[in-house]
Amino acid sequence: MLRSTYQPSHNAPPPLPPGWTEHKAPTGHTYYYNTTTQESTYKRPGADIPLPAAPTPPASGPQDPRASYRQYAGVGSLANPAAANAFLAQYNPQAQRQQQHQQPHGARGHGDRPRPQPHDKPRSKVAIPGCEPWVLVYTKYGRRFAYNPEKRASYWRIPEKIMQGVIELDIRGAKEKAEGKIAAQGDEAQDGELAGPGDNSTKEIVTERPESAHEDEAAQEELGSDYEEVEVTDDEASGAEGAEDDGDGEHPSKRQRTEEPNEDDREMPVEFNEDDIAFQLQAMGADYGLEPGEYDDGNPEAWPEGAEGEPLSNEDARELFKDLLTDMGINPFSPWDKLVEDGKLVDDPRYTVLPNMKARREVWEEWSRAQIQVVKERRAREEKKDPRIPYMAFLEAKANPRLYWPEFKRKYRKEPPMRDSALADRDREKAYREHVARLKLPLDTLKKDVAALLRAVPGRELNAKTLLEDLPAQVLTDVRYTSLDAATRDPLIAAYIATLPPPPDQAEAEEDEAARRARDERRKREKAMQERERIVAEEKRRQQRQLEHGRAALREEERELEKAMHVGKKGIHSQLLAEREKGLLDEGAAKGDGDIAMD
């Protein structure tokens, strides 16, 4: 609303001299305090310089209406009801006196002291011709509204159905004035202020250009722009009914007529059309330091770019909702229904930046996808930790010889180390049983076991540089380590570490490692080669043997074949004979050579 941001910019006071500070008294007065001189005053310290933008009001009543309008222009515009009322009250001493008892309202004129806010009230009413129950009520400060006594409804914006009647009424009134009342200008000027700008402008037209042809248009246009949709509040409406004592209730902040005419328009009133009104509205809004969207001039299309306050783009809204999701610590893996059922988000104002559930769900999906990726990346970056380490630490903290494993498991089933699926339940049970069994052992045994454990750790992992906080996993996951009370264990380990040699040189160790690996590789290779050679040799031998065997078989066969070739055509007899001969021959050979000579 206009009122809340009311700051007459051209009336802006000069900055305070150094040392002075501005304060607000509980009564609403502004006072100024000098910290150095400890002096306080209601008068603004820098005010000795005359304000150029705030002309002193004329001492006597205005002579002609234009002069009166110039005064208004000097004040700024009276679109703000508070400002308008305060200003008018300044020219209306009786009214001011009447209203003196009222609480000052924070709204000030351009004087130094805050002025009590005067109260607007109905002054006169005119029946609207043609629309019978309706009357047009003029207030003390020249505003007017339509009032229906039957329905007890009143509207600042003249309803459409009685608009024609009101326009006729205005035109008639303007004509009357044009005919008969030019002489009484001085008095009317005062009235004119009270009768509202709609009437003012028509009067102006009358005084300057008495032709009534333009009057109608001008009047219509003026009227068309001064209807507002605000309904009259109760106290004013009851005032319209005739209850004069509409006491000291708070004057509600109303949107007022906003087409306050200024000097330029007075010069050429004929051209005053919708565009001019819109332009003036913008100019006035600029005077008040308002964004065009903050007052309603009826045509939002004509507002300059980005006029509707601080625009919240769709992208911003989505980002806001994502921020909300992040801030609430929502699990990105959870289903949407769970989010809705939990209802944690609803209380946050950022919940409402998105118009509907569908949009929210869309944004949630996007967010959760991104979030899951982030979680995955983080997991990948984290080094793989032995899942037994947290579990053993947990055992050390919570295990109790009085609890059996099922009891322990049930009691702590919600704890993360007990739920980690990387560790099998069987292993957990085993570790627990061992741990609990060792808790009953005598302290000396435990100490000895820890010493043995430490001695078993290679020097690369446990050495003089090892901190007590990051012992190797081999130590941390051992039951011998966890089963000894930390108070006795830690000094023991610290003492042991102190006796250890410094770590083997990192490069050397690395070299050693590499060499060992190479050696292993080589041994493995050689072994593989020997094996292969052995296999090959065996194969070779086998082949050789086969070859020999084959040859022998071949020879045998050949011999047999050869023998078979000797068989003659005389059948078996000859063969037998040959045998015998051969036998004889053998005998003969044994006897000597004589037989052969005898043949």
Add this chain to the structure above:
Amino acid sequence: MPAIRGHAARGAKKPPAGFDDIRDDLEVFSIKMKDAQNTPTANIPKHQAQWPIFQIAHQRSRYVYELYYEKEAISKQLYEWLLKNGYADAMLIAKWKKQGYEKLCCLRCVQTKETNFNSTCVCRVPKAQLKDDSQDVQCVSCGCRGCASSD
């Protein structure tokens, strides 16, 4: 006679990595399912007795489906483990991958052979094609209010 093995050893292998992230939510689903199963059905119509069961099964399957296919939050191993261990209905998910069945509520609603006129369930009819759109239809088999892809 072979030794009778416990539930843990019967082939329910340890879940693949990533199960810890979704275990709580799956637990919530299983609790809901148990509640739904244990709710007395004496005072509700007979055909409505299984609606909550279908709904929770659908939600859970949808959850697993979205985690694997849309958000790519779980690994293939875990997804298959979940299917194998009954955390999601593989047959229903198979339907969701087909065009026109992206939002299918349950398999019973596309079983045309179970209906009198060999038609699908009323919840498969797009909202735009329903003649009486003022009426709020819930299908008989699972209480679905409409699962056409164009809704």
